[in-house]
């Protein structure tokens with residue numbers, strides 16, 4: 001692990017115990033993140049993006065099981081820490097922002113209390129000092145008259161303002177990593193743009209690394225340094241953002257890129273689609289999970305699982321595909 | 327596309343208003359009102375797709391429901407296939423209902439979970455007394471399923487056995503059952519994954535070509551709207567602020583809100599994004615309970631002038647080409663163009 005590596009996930013596999021038996025949600029997933037880097041994870045719903053994020057902080061819930069793997073953050077394997085130790089990391093070294101701010105803010109606590117609390121908890125400040133820092137943070141995320149709004153409750157705030165509060169809370173302890181799971185999906189387009197620009201600016205200023213989970217390939221293009229594309233619980237392709245858009249390799253990535261209607265180019269032409277539907281994780285095919293939808297599938301694809309190998313000897317661009325004639 | 331200009335439009339909506347009274351307490355005391363739709367005018371020509379875009383709560387769905395007369399109107403006029411339908415009683419609306427159908431956003435809640443697919447698709451035929459005998463009823467359902475790319479052997483299954491994209495196909499088949507001329511699609515692909523969105527968009531476009539359908543297509547995703555629409559109307563807080571042909575709107579948006587909306591969408595191209603100037607607008611959409619005075623956009627508008635908070639600009643037509651790069655058809659509601667339209671500021 002090189003010295004500027006912040007996070008290294010190695011061969012992570014995660015399952016859920018369900019009434020249909022044990023279902024593997026994430027399989028043999030490896031990725032690494034440098035300090036200050038923005039990594040986007042993209043993929044269809046159910047492809048394992050959120051489970052990956054939740055595994056890092058061990059927030060999977062009662063029926064989630066980490067079957068295998070290591071999550072090494074600042075040199076320590078988070079999966080082998082005690083409950084107390086991981087709790088000290090959450091909200092301090094690693095913060096998380098969820099899609100629906102209303103469900104992650106406490107409705108009966110004032111905004112001021114909620115922003116100040118992690119500062120008290122992790123940074124050894126008294127409440128007065130913590131409230132002062134909270135005002136600074138809320139001002140930073142552009143909440144007008146922050147001081148007057150400390151006693152407001154979440155329902156007094158609009159969706160965009162709540163998401164700003166979540167960002168303020170995430171930044172409170174100057175974390176080294178923020179994980180944002182679809183942070184703007186519930187917001188209007190113009191507000192979405194404001195929030196992402198803010199998150200981008202603040203993480204850049206403080207050199208905080210960001211894992212941005214999204215299904216919007218435009219958002220990825222605007223903000224990500226690197227991209228991991230997930231399909232059926234695995235990373236099927238990863239590369240620098242520019243490289244991925246210019247030179248997508250995996251048939252799923254190629255299909256995904258082709259199926260988005262852009263706001264430039266030929267409107268009204270038939271969209272290229274990926275036929276069929278995303279796989280059922282409880283019933284994955286034995287080989288490549290994409291084989292049932294892939295126009296290039298051949299015999300090998302149906303029996304064994306392709307490894308995430310470098311593309312043209314470029315170690316930062318990897319694709320999990322047995323290859324096909326172009 | 328048969329966009330003959332002087333032809334009678336399929337649908338004409340003039341100064342449509344839908345206001346909701348807000349009440350409080352047990353006595354339902356009125357305490358204010360939401361002007362969800364406040365003077366909306368547009369028309370749909372035969373065979374075209376008119377896209378309606380705008381942020382959440384701006385009145386798109388309310389407009390759609392009002393057009394279908396599923397929502398009481400506060401004011402305005404709706405003409406469909408040449409008839410004024412504004413005052414029609416429910417029994418008079420019935421035969422017209424066949425001609426205008428709706429496809430909804432949420433493929434998970436819009437289908438009755440206890441009905442078989444066959445009965446869901448066939449229900450409108452039964453309701454309108456069009457199922458004469460069993461065999462032709464079945465044949466029609468098979469035909470509809472085939473049209474939307476579902477296998478007729480699936481017709482005995484229940485909605486939960488289908489994926490989101492397939493359920494949306496079921497909703498489309500049901501809407502087609504009565505051979506409508508107009509289909510209103512309210513966010514038909516918003517709940518679907520990207521690769522499935524593309525399948526449904528292609529299907530809608532194929533059906534339009536084959537059946538000569540006219541679409542009112544509501545969405546908040548501008549790239550989807552651009553892809554499918556011939557003309558686009560942009561709504562903000564209960565009003566239409568701009569109407570233009572698709573290419574004109576995207577190449578040279580006139581209204582400051584349209585401009586902000588376009589620059590807010592990130593494009594799927596990192597090289598382009600790195601150089602594209604972003605003009606983000608501040609603030610959020612105000613509550614329609616207390617809309618700003620004058621031009622509703624004025625508190626957020628980067629080009630606001632003193633007149634803007636006083637007078638509400640009306641949607642003026644670009645006569646004699648006074649807007650550069652726009653056809654005579656374009657309309658914009660903004661005081662910046664008062665001079666071009668020859669009106670006083």
Ligand SMILES: Nc1ncnc2c1ncn2[C@@H]1O[C@H](COP(=O)(O)OP(=O)(O)OP(=O)(O)O)[C@@H](O)[C@H]1O
Nearest residue numbers: 346360362381382383384385386387388389546614
């Ligand atoms: N029955 C009702 N009573 C009171 N207010 C209503 C009612 N229905 C809608 N509204 C209000 O009218 C406004 C317009 O709502 P509408 O559902 O038409 O928005 P929309 O543009 O379709 O939004 P979205 O993109 O979120 O679907 C909103 O402020 C909404 O809260």
Ligand SMILES: Nc1ncnc2c1ncn2[C@@H]1O[C@H](COP(=O)(O)OP(=O)(O)O)[C@@H](O)[C@H]1O
Nearest residue numbers: 016025044045046047048049050051052061281
């Ligand atoms: N608590 C849970 N119990 C059972 N299955 C779960 C749970 N959380 C997630 N899953 C399953 O794991 C898979 C991946 O989910 P997720 O990571 O949430 O997908 P996404 O890529 O949309 O974020 C899905 O099949 C989902 O149904």
Ligand code: SF4
Nearest residue numbers: 288291294301321322
């Ligand atoms: S491994 Fe085979 S099935 Fe999978 S993506 Fe590559 S060519 Fe297609």
Ligand code: SF4
Nearest residue numbers: 621624627634660661
């Ligand atoms: S009328 Fe005034 S406030 Fe409204 S959009 Fe035009 S310039 Fe801006």
Ligand SMILES: [Mg+2]
Nearest residue numbers: 046049050181
């Ligand atoms: Mg998720």
Ligand SMILES: [Mg+2]
Nearest residue numbers: 386387388512
């Ligand atoms: Mg709506």
